[in-house]
Amino acid sequence: MEQSPRAGDLDANAGAGLGDADGHVGGASPVAAEGRAEPSGAPDRPALGEQKLAGAEIWVTAQRRAEDLSAALQRHGASVAVIPTLAVQQRADEATLIERTRALIADGADIVVVTTGFGFRMWMETLNPAGLVPHLLEMLGKTEVLARGPKASGALKQVGVTPAWVAPSESSLEIRDVLVARGVSGLKVAVQLDGTGDPALIRGLREAGAVVLELPLYSYGAPADPVAVGRACAELAGGRFNAVAFTSAPGASGWLTVLDEDQLAQVRARIAAGSLVLSAVGPMTAEPLVALGLPVRYPDRGRMGALVRLVVDQLSD
Structure with a gap:
């Protein structure tokens, strides 16, 4: 089901299941993002022996709850690289x-x-x-x-x-x-x-x-390892990773600031060719990507469990 992005979408962790990271980006985007409805009761754990993401490599851009998201994707057989594109700095005074x-x-x-x-x-x-x-x-x-x-x-x-x-x-x-x-x-x-x-x-x-x-x-700040982020962006443009997962709008914005023009062009080409998918936990998180016309999908429910199911569906189609 296609959706247009809302003015905002989610963050902070509450309720059952995996939570997501918060972000905030204002203003509606002129470019439609793709969404897909996810059954609220669908299980996060795959059936025994079911490894729909076997052979897939996914870049998780989150810092908070990255281990939870990574583990959920790995249960489906994915290889996961956790390379945060921003850092939650020390708490305020x-x-x-x-x-x-x-x-x-x-x-x-x-x-x-x-x-x-x-x-x-x-x-x-x-x-x-x-x-x-x-x-x-x-x-x-x-x-x-x-x-x-x-x-x-x-x-x-x-x-x-x-x-x-x-x-x-x-x-x-x-x-x-x-x-x-x-x-x-x-x-x-x-x-x-x-x-x-x-x-x-x-x-x-x-x-x-x-x-x-x-x-x-x-507050948010620069990633703890900017060299690793820069290297991952170069490898992404060169063909590494089947998907990039975003859990906050600031994280998506941080990713975009690292990509140079040539790398961004290669990312667009890979998406068009079907060798790369961009997935966000919700429309608010997707907003910076949508603003640049990048195709991105997000689940109807702003939860990481729904994001995992979406990634599984995208890469196993």
Whole structure:
């Protein structure tokens, strides 16, 4: 089934099964991406003796949960190279985060936005030694909490907080648009930031008159081994790898920044010839690739288990 990319798609790990990495890229793409519906109940483990990916080599660009994704693909017989195209850098300054959280607990907020399950859990881990987790959860229980998709929602529910609304597109831009449309002038909005800092969300809320409290947890940076990424890009252009799997929009963007023009042309040629497929965990992750007109497929459900099944289907057709 073909799909056009939504403004956003997923990240953070919550709920059953394999989770995915978060990312955020705004704006609709003029180029359609290909999607394929995946049965929500399909098993992640192949039948005994079934190795549909035997002989296939797959480049996993993820850093977080890369071992889970790699293991799932290997169970289907694939050879997997885990070469992250970006790195989750050290968590934000803990003293500042704790100070801002104390202020949030003391003063409250009209709205709290949780963008990623990964970031929310990191927030809880950071606050735990200071004994602030029960106080924050009590405050959240009395506050309108919005989640940027099912994974952020799942992380909240794991600690007993039910979000008032979950963005269907899993996009920060949708949250911005909904809040601005209903009016936030004079309201205090606390935002747990994703790895990009969510500049469009923060700017949009402030321009609409909201008082915004930013809660940074982590940030993205250059890959830990840029030489390995550069070498893999050259080998990809030369014919190595049958598929490249992406789990976040920043990771996809990082991959594109390493490819030079000649390598990108070779990637396009390989895709056209059917010797290479690009797979993303969801439309938001696919957005940087789609913006350059690269054919990319993603499952209907933004989960890595669904991504694995999609890759299996693509390479075993």
